Amino acid sequence: MKLRWIAGYGPAFVLAVVLLVIWQLYVGVGHISPRLLPAPIAIVQGLINNWSVIYDNTIQTLLETVLGMVAATVVGLVLAIMLDASNWMRRAIYPLLIASQTIPIIALAPLLLIWFGYDIGPKVLVVALYSFFPIAVACADGLASAEPELMKLLRSMRATRWQMLWLVRLPGAMPSFFSGLRIAATYSVTAAIFGEYVGAAKGLGIYLQLEANSFATIQVFAAILVTAILSLLLFGLVSLIERIALPWYHGAIARTM
């Protein structure tokens, strides 16, 4: 089963390798200046040569991301349950929730800096602001789509509101919740980097800025590579937890396929 699972990613792997080879050849044959587009091998070398510095900055960014994701998950879950609690709550909160996502954070960035300063706090806040929305919306949709027959059954047995939530609706909403979480995980690292761009002493965002201002394009790409790997790892971790938490769901998917 494991082999088949790995083989499932074969086409993606082949495509990635082909693209990297084309990239490497294009840079080599076309004599592209490494300041405009460095070759993949040069980027990996740059990453290895500057690993201690990049690691320092990566840990900072990763901490911001992870804390922000935890905050976003808690806030997202609570909001989803509140949205689901009553029709009145849904009508009151949902429009505000959507409006909150239309505010360009880039416009709020200066205020964030002036209010909260240069510490880790505002970066965690930016990550949470970016990430809670997909979690809340997906989870709320999952809660709302509980099977009507099951609800009828529970009601006939005089189950309380909380029992219905705990026994049927929340477990039923978990697949949607994890979809939301995966989307949030993909964005979260970029959100942390954006938070650092606003003003910070350290982090991948700052490293990107320093290297760009010193014309070190290879190191800029090395930092981008780290960002991509971090995002993929977080995405993978969420998928792993989903597999552990919802074996019946994945079993069902595998059977239907």
Next chain:
Amino acid sequence: MNRRTRLLLSIGIPVLLVIVVAGAFLWQQHAAGSGVKQSQPVSGTLEPQCTALTKSGTPSTQNLTSMSLALDWTPNTNHTGIYVALAQHWYQVEGIDLRLLPYSASVSPDVLVSTGKADVGVSSTEGIVADAAVGQPVVSIAAIIQHNTSALVTLASSGLTRPRDLDGKIYGAFGAPYETAVVSEIIKHDGGTGQFNSVTLDVDAMQALESHRIDFAWVFEGWEVIQAQREGYKLNVFPIINYGIPDYYTPNLITSPTEIQQKPELLRKFMLATACGYEYARAHPKESAQMLLDQNANGTFPDPGLVFASQNFLSPRYADPGRKWGLQDASAWHGYPQFMLNSNGVDDASGKPIHSLNLDALYTNQFLPWGS
């Protein structure tokens, strides 16, 4: 796996992740704290005003007044004097615990200084004039570089060998309201019509130039032009002050009028340490560039050679021979700012261009150790 293990694992894995990351973070902070590089003490003769700074052994770190300085860009050779004073503990000798606020792409030092979030900052003549026009006044307390070192550049291979060739070409702009007026004036001064196309870039103008997306850009000789030389490609360089633009100070050290009223003594002490740092950097490019490198985290300067080359260029330009660092003249503060005002380059808070300002209120030499 039963239900309980599954629940435990689903909660345990994220908790474990947070603990591991937080642990790595704390461990690394612990490790970083013990690795601060020590710079060599200064040698050679110093200005008479500065000798007192070096006499008193290791200064106490207690009872210091904390002070913050907002940087205008990632650390570079414009900031060397500040880093020299930090490396030599001169701020501590003066009773100041100086914190540097890192550069922010979205909040200018001018805003931080005028809202009181920073005591002093690094800004430019353009910024100070624009601030005064919108009623957010800041005051220049020193000129960091006495002459303007910016220039329009083209690739040597482009065949654009003088400013008048730039008519109808593409300019890579950085989005300031005054730059069209300046570029147009330079072209006209050389006999062109001053008509050109511009695209506003948020990327390195030199990259855009090298990839032929733009024909010319406005950059600093002490950084971008030196970098181009190091990479071995040729540029045509038109220093703006050679083509009819009045010379001006940039960058400048700024503070707010409130700060001047409330903490003049602190500013005087800050300026003594800073001015001595820049005077040392004028005479010792190599040693001061080394201090700039040592005082910043690893990775700040991927190419130390660029820092040394840039410092060699800038050190003699911090001030002319025989003149003390930081001093500002009325003529410079009336020349370029008035040019900006005349060319509709300055808007008030409602966005309407204004044509006069009290330019003498924009600068003061009173905090420099050598008086006005």
